[in-house]
Amino acid sequence: MSGIEPAGAGLERDYRRLMWAFPGRFRARHGDDVVTTLMEATEPGRRRPAAADAWHLIGSGLRQRFRLPAGRPLAVVAAMLITLVMGAAGAAAGSWAGERTFTPVPRAGALLQLADGLERGDAARQDIGGSASPWTPPAVSAQQELTTVWSPTAAAGRFTADGWTVEPRGPERFEAVRDGVVVSVHGVPDDGFGYGFVALTAWARPGAALVPLTVAGMLLGMLGGWPAAAAFTYRATRRAAVPAGLALLAVSPAVVALYGNLLRMLTWQPGYGAAYTVHSALTPGPYYPAGPDWQVPACAVAGVLLTLTAMALTLTGPPAPARSQAA
Structure with a gap:
């Protein structure tokens, strides 16, 4: 009767x-044989796999995903390197997500007005901007030459x-803290001619989620990197x-x-x-003493393009020659 399984x-x-816990190459070669053996060994009348059989299949499948071709030491080296690369990428992704939890830094103009007490039209010269660093998140900076x-x-x-909570850092320097944002203020009260100068830099303190998200991203990247390397080494050809x-x-x-910034x-x-x-390591800047500022991000892009190739x-x-991978 139709409709009856x-x-x-x-x-x-x-x-x-x-x-599906097993890699595709294993399912293609041994999947039917494994299922047939399991069906023949199952007692009559059972409608669902036994829990022990289910956990055994899942565990065996995961082991197969992490297994490398036998007798190929270069595959082990490649897997270790790919795992490190994926771990670095995962750490960068987790760090980026962690930065999204930081408190937004106020506008530089508003902070500068607190620092100098002037209306913007009263300034002799004003410089407001930001700084991108290959080590830290972007910071807000401003400086002001005063006519008084x-x-x-x-x-x-x-x-x-x-x-703001003000913390002195010296006779002409202090830090102001509020809601996880730090403003470092310093200046010259009088240059000897009745003119002053003030400068500030503002940044956000890290949220509690930054380190856990970064470490979790690194671990997930490494866990995905080894089976990805195993899959590649089984399928890769010389070219x-x-x-x-x-x-x-x-x-x-x-x-x-990336690992340097993690440390x-x-x-x-x-x-x-x-x-x-x-992830700030991917920002153009003088990370290494030699080489252009775009060296690190360019190397990352080149690595991605070559990987896609x-x-x-x-x-x-x-297809690469078949290699034995029995359970």
């Missing part, structure tokens, strides 16, 4: 769904009246291996920079300026 069809379907003397005490009082090796070489300066982030202490973020050659080229 044959006996055992639901059980077989469940077994085949569990086989500058009073640090009066400036600190204006910040206090606006709800795909060349761009893959070049990709690892090209991306290495960016990976070192700085984990060792940063409050009170030592802006916190470090991993290797993947395209793997998917479109002739």
